Amino acid sequence: MLNRKFGYVFLLALLASSAAVGAEYKGPLDVPAKVNTKFAQSNRLTAVAKAGNALVAVGPRGHILVSENSGQSWEQVPVPVSSDLVAVRFVNATHGWAVGHDGVVLHTADAGKSWVKQLDGKQAAAVAEKSFKKAVAEGSEQAKKSQDLVTRFVEEGADKPFLDVLFLNEKEGFVVGAFNNAFRTQDGGKTWEPLFWQIDNPQSYHLYALATHAGELYAAGERGLLLHWDRQRQYFSAITSPYQGSFFGLLDTGKELIAYGLRGNVYATADGAKTWRKIDTPAPDSVVGGALLGAHYALVTVGGRILLNKSDGSGFDVIPASSPMQYASVAAASDHSLVAAGARGVRVETIRDQAIQEK
Structure with a gap:
């Protein structure tokens, strides 16, 4: 009897302790990144971009570093979240955006020296649900077809990462990510709208990259997925792809749009993605940056x-x-x-x- 009573009391104490820990737990969206420049600079970083005369690099745990001397030295800056960051882009010398896990979108207006959170996965789910209900009420057949995708997105919470970001100017920007996760803003990130039912991606392949070329917006992703933004229809239309493996990035050279990805595959187009030519590379491994x-x-x-x-x-x-x-x-x-x-x-x-x- 004593042993059973002791076990019961111990179980109650354990549950109470777990509840207290749960109540005190704060996730990466609630905890700012720890600042330790030496550690952040020498450990894994996932993206780097030019910001005027500065360079900005981002990585795990919300780490963001800035260099103002062409990369010779770096300084870690404060960040309001500790989510893993995956991509960073600047539209001009001062305004930039970084995105990553937990549906995070961060913005800087001072070339990376300070950052504010504009969106996270919790907010994105709420926006998606509200926008979906409105679109269905207005009779959108495309939205109705996306019901399962939107339902899963809302139910699974803030676990979908954004994998790339691109702003066309200081107001209009796009973020894309895993499982067809995509949003657009037209006011510099103050508000966002989901694009789930405005993308020709029925298998919900991951969206890895964005780029503009000759004034047109393109996206690339898993299993050779290539998309073109039809501004009149407000829709990402699928493009015939030259390759069935994943494309991890797009690069506008001015003359051509370059798509690169798995197993060293690189393709180029100069006619609005109507035709592509394969460019041989001496690399058997995946191309991930340009x-x-x-x-x-x-x-x-x-x-x-x-x-x-x-x-x-x-x-x-x-x-x-x-x-x-x-x-x-x-x-x-x-x-x-x-x-x-x-x-x-x-x-x-x-x-x-x-x-x-x-x-």
Whole structure:
């Protein structure tokens, strides 16, 4: 009897303790990122972008670092969340957005020195549910077809990551992510609208990348998914894809739109995505990042390769890296240097003048 009574009392104490812990628990959306520049700079970072004369890198635990000397030194800045960040983009020298897990969208108006949260997964679910009910009430057949997707999105909570962000100007922007997760803002991020039923993606493939080319907006994703934003219809229409593997990124070179992804596959189009040409690469591993470099462009791979395109468009040369790592993203620090983010933080790589002149 004593043992049973002790066990019962112990169970009650354990449940009370668990309840107290649960009540005190705060998730990454409620906890600011811890500031430790040395740790953040040397550990995994997932994306880097140019912001005027500055560079901004983002990564796990809400880490954001800023460099104002072409990547020679970095300073971690305060961030209101500790969610893992996946992508960062700037529309001009000061205004930028970072996105990531838990449906987080962050905004800066001072070149990355300070950040505010504009959206998270909880808010996104509430917005999606409200917008869906309104669209159905107005007779949208496309919205009705998305009922299961919207229901799952709302029920599963703030667990859908955004994987890329792109603003066309300071007001209009798009964020895309896992399982067809996509939103648009037309007021600089103050309010957002879901795009679930405005995307030709019936299998709800992941959406990995956004880019503009010749004034048109494109998206790329899982299993060769390529999309074009039809502004008149307010709809992402599917494009015939040259490849059935995943595309992880898009890059506008000015002359062409480059799509890159799984197993070193790179394709280019110069006619509004009507036709694509395959560009051979010396990389068997996935291409995950791209950046313009003067009159050229560079791509990086998960295997630690830096690829510089040849002037005639026929392929790429591998550029030796001073300290290669598993890359995740790349940006131009100058016309002759790149800053890459990856498994061991950020690295600046100088591209020899000769290497560029020989192209």
